[in-house]
Amino acid sequence: MPIPLATMILALLGQPQSGPTTIFASRVLDGRGGQIRNATVVVDRGRILRVEPFKVDRPTFDFTGGTVLPGLIDAHVHLTAYVNRKGRMHTPEDGDSPAQASYSAAANAYRTLIAGFTTVASIGSDDDRDLRDWIAAGLVPGPRVLTSLEPITDSDLDPTRLREEVRRRVDAGANLIKVFASKSIRDGGAQTMSLEQLQAVCGEAKARGVPAVAHAHSTESMAAAARAGCHQIEHGIFADQAVLDLMVEQGTYFGPQCSLIFRNYLDNRSRFEGLGNFTASGFAAMERAIPLALGVTRSAAAKPGLKLIYGTDAVAGAHGSNADDLVCRVRQAGQRPMDAIVAATSRNAEALGIGKETGALAPGLAADLIAVVGNPLDDITSLRRVALVMRNGVVYRHDPSGAPPR
Numbered sequence: 001m002p003i004p005l006a007t008m009i010l011a012l013l014g015q016p017q018s019g020p021t022t023i024f025a026s027r028v029l030d031g032r033g034g035q036i037r038n039a040t041v042v043v044d045r046g047r048i049l050r051v052e053p054f055k056v057d058r059p060t061f062d063f064t065g066g067t068v069l070p071g072l073i074d075a076h077v078h079l080t081a082y083v084n085r086k087g088r089m090h091t092p093e094d095g096d097s098p099a100q101a102s103y104s105a106a107a108n109a110y111r112t113l114i115a116g117f118t119t120v121a122s123i124g125s126d127d128d129r130d131l132r133d134w135i136a137a138g139l140v141p142g143p144r145v146l147t148s149l150e151p152i153t154d155s156d157l158d159p160t161r162l163r164e165e166v167r168r169r170v171d172a173g174a175n176l177i178k179v180f181a182s183k184s185i186r187d188g189g190a191q192t193m194s195l196e197q198l199q200a201v202c203g204e205a206k207a208r209g210v211p212a213v214a215h216a217h218s219t220e221s222m223a224a225a226a227r228a229g230c231h232q233i234e235h236g237i238f239a240d241q242a243v244l245d246l247m248v249e250q251g252t253y254f255g256p257q258c259s260l261i262f263r264n265y266l267d268n269r270s271r272f273e274g275l276g277n278f279t280a281s282g283f284a285a286m287e288r289a290i291p292l293a294l295g296v297t298r299s300a301a302a303k304p305g306l307k308l309i310y311g312t313d314a315v316a317g318a319h320g321s322n323a324d325d326l327v328c329r330v331r332q333a334g335q336r337p338m339d340a341i342v343a344a345t346s347r348n349a350e351a352l353g354i355g356k357e358t359g360a361l362a363p364g365l366a367a368d369l370i371a372v373v374g375n376p377l378d379d380i381t382s383l384r385r386v387a388l389v390m391r392n393g394v395v396y397r398h399d400p401s402g403a404p405p406r
């Protein structure tokens with residue numbers, strides 16, 4: 001392979017071949033609620049060196065008119081969930097080979113990354129582990145992945161057995177623990193685990209230093225999870241003010257979904273219909289959930305002191321559309337754009353225990369950042385027009401037009 005002239009000259013001059021990369025934008029959001037006009041992010045060896053409050057001379061990337069912000073984080077995805085080539089949701093019985101399932105999960109990871117999401121928590125499959133590790137090794141392009149491995153669902157287990165289940169997962173490399181405190185919304189969402197069972201799971205997780213995420217829909221299941229000291233509650237379709245207050249008291253992180261998860265199922269019904277609990281009554285329950293989900297998101301966004309995070313529950317067909325719920329939050333649920341962005345960056349990083357690594361544009365953190373066309377504080381749909389995706393200082397997408405990939 002011929003050596004580029006610039007590389008030869010630099011080598012002759014004895015200079016390092018890769019100096020700092022400079023990214024200028026008309027607006028830089030730090031992910032913690034701060035913004036600087038006309039600033040330059042300086043990146044070196046995969047880390048953020050500093051943010052200069054001016055335009056450096058000849059920046060490596062110039063996003064005049066655009067905005068630079070930390071890479072987005074989705075705290076709830078399922079990367080191994082995909083639509084198979086028959087146009088149906090993949091199941092273990094659909095005849096797809098392990099290779100087909102693996103490439104499909106890798107494709108989901110890539111789509112998510114180039115949509116501007118540089119970190120995700122994939123909570124629900126043992127197969128997430130290898131994908132996480134291959135991405136971390138730089139062998140497969142994708143977001144940084146944290147995984148719970150297989151969720152804990154068996155409500156027949158006693159507290160001792162549940163603690164063992166937690167330890168087994170942590171020993172197997174789980175970054176967090178996922179427990180089902182209630183049924184699926186398609187099955188009504190009623191509580192499945194008692195306070196004592198949830199105390200066992202969430203207490204053991206805490207003792208082992210990993211966050212525990214409780215899937216909970218009914219107010220009873222949410223209250224039990226919050227009282228049990230679970231780190232985070234997902235969904236919460238039936239949340240009322242009392243349980244939101246309880247989460248504030250307990251310091252529980254809360255991740256309601258605004259609309260993507262339901263729209264994805266309902267708009268693509270033929271992909272799912274007839275599989276598991278995707279029955280006529282399951283779809284009817286999801287139809288009913290749409291206004292409830294919006295109402296809960298609106299109440300949560302308006303609740304002082306609530307640690308509102310951001311997770312879409314992206315499943316088969318939704319990967320790469322992860323910014324849609326940010327649009328829903330701002331346009332339909334009335335969340336302030338800056339608050340929605342903070343939730344999807346620094347607060348998510350804090351909730352996942354990786355706030356010292358990513359989630360903000362601050363010196364020393366990983367160079368995980370994106371540029372978008374326009375100003376998301378004025379028009380939140382700007383987060384769908386991604387012009388640059390950098391993770392650990394590596395550029396995975398650069399298209400100043402911000403046009404959707406493919």
Ligand SMILES: [Zn+2]
Nearest residue numbers: 076078124313
């Ligand atoms: Zn989920």
